[in-house]
Amino acid sequence: MLQYINLKIDGVNIRAAKGTTVLDAAFEYGICIPNLCHVPNLSNIGACRICIVEQIVNGRSKVTTSCTLLVQEGMIIKSNTDKIRNLRRNIAELLVAQAPNSKAIQDIAVRCGVKKVRYPFRNEKCVLCGRCVRACTELFRAKAIGFVGRGKNRHIDSPFGVLSEFCKRCGACIDLCPMTITPCSGPMKPGKERLCGECESQLYLSDKTPDHCVWCELGKGFQCGRY
Amino acid sequence: MSLNTMASIIEGRRSQPHQLIEVLQDVQEQQGYISEDSMRVISKDLGVPPMEVFRVASFYKAFSLKPRGKNVITVCMGTACHVRGAKLIINQAVGQLKVQPGEVTEDGLFTIDQVNCLGACALGPVVTENGKCHNHMNSSKLRKLIKSLKNTGTEETAND
Known part of the structure; x- marks a missing residue:
């Protein structure tokens, strides 16, 4: 039998099944928490840190990723305070500086309120969200790709750098990758990377209308409702 | 084998x-x-x-995916050793063995390695050879060390 747990997210009383994450519980009740590395039905690793929330424990607040936080009885979660918005904006800024050539990441940057990128654009091809790795290992049970190395040398690779014989060529890794969709105005030329910000005007809706999920208005190709 | x-x-x-x-x-x-x-x-x-x-x-750094020499010469590049001239030591080692750090010499005897601290800062510059520590390193000591390692290496191969 399913056990249910009562908690509060942004002041909303929420009843969620035991074992679900705060992020999933929030989605069920229409509370939109920006996220990147989360894929429904796959394990969560908290790689992108976009989905951070504030958890109030004994009057003190603790910042954690909501995708790796399981629901507990009487939990108080705040997902849209000033503190969280500032932190989230900074994380989104770092992400867009790392990989500006992606619609998904540009969308997240706009959604999190990035106005200016203070960091040099690195124009990397990967943000190490681990979506492809988890899809490959958990969904398709292939283990054909994975993380290699560590620290700043960490990257995604197939074993020994050649295509693994376990690869089923399902293409799930490409399908789930946030880097496969280029910004609306086409791929950015090297040295001309910028913050896109063309959809910024849609943000005012989220400030004016409380229940309006801007996230789904932005980024038609890559949004929280896609998977 | x-x-x-x-x-x-x-x-x-x-x-x-x-x-x-x-x-x-x-x-x-x-x-x-x-x-x-x-x-x-x-x-x-x-x-x-x-x-x-x-x-x-x-x-893990303990595992090497590239072939390594028989003798691994590890030069400490930590702050204390750096101040006392670890850069010169590594340049000396590179010049004497004619390999870049992380590579193997042609005869397969030596590899030069860099680490960030060996935890013996008072004894700097520190160089370890196969886990054995040599303190207060300078170029003449390094030359002697490499020479002795080369000799033992050739003796062993002669005995085989």
Whole structure:
């Protein structure tokens, strides 16, 4: 039998099944928490840190990723305070500086309120969200790709750098990758990377209308409702 | 050589995925590095996907994926050693052995390695040779050390 747990997210009383994450519980009740590395039905690793929330424990607040936080009885979660918005904006800024050539990441940057990128654009091809790795290992049970190395040398690779014989060529890794969709105005030329910000005007809706999920208005190709 | 030693290392640990790191450590100790072939053998015999073996082997600094020389000369590049001229020591070593750090000399005897601190800052500049510590290093001491290592290396090969 399913056990249910009562908690509060942004002041909303929420009843969620035991074992679900705060992020999933929030989605069920229409509370939109920006996220990147989360894929429904796959394990969560908290790689992108976009989905951070504030958890109030004994009057003190603790910042954690909501995708790796399981629901507990009487939990108080705040997902849209000033503190969280500032932190989230900074994380989104770092992400867009790392990989500006992606619609998904540009969308997240706009959604999190990035106005200016203070960091040099690195124009990397990967943000190490681990979506492809988890899809490959958990969904398709292939283990054909994975993380290699560590620290700043960490990257995604197939074993020994050649295509693994376990690869089923399902293409799930490409399908789930946030880097496969280029910004609306086409791929950015090297040295001309910028913050896109063309959809910024849609943000005012989220400030004016409380229940309006801007996230789904932005980024038609890559949004929280896609998977 | 590798197949026999591989078999002896893996013996008694077949189909035990949790033994992965121990097996990799033994391979590293016996062969000096972990080759692609030995990783494939390990993955087959332990029942671990090749990706997992490669991920673990590439993650830990204790495992080397490139061949290493018989003698590993480790130069400390920590703050204290740097102040006392570790840069000069590494330049000397590079000049004398004619290899870049992380590579093997042509005769397969030496590898130069850099580490960030060996924890013996009062004795700097510190150089270790196969785990043996040499303190207050300078170029003449380094030359002597390399010479003695070369001699022991040739003696051993002569005895074989």
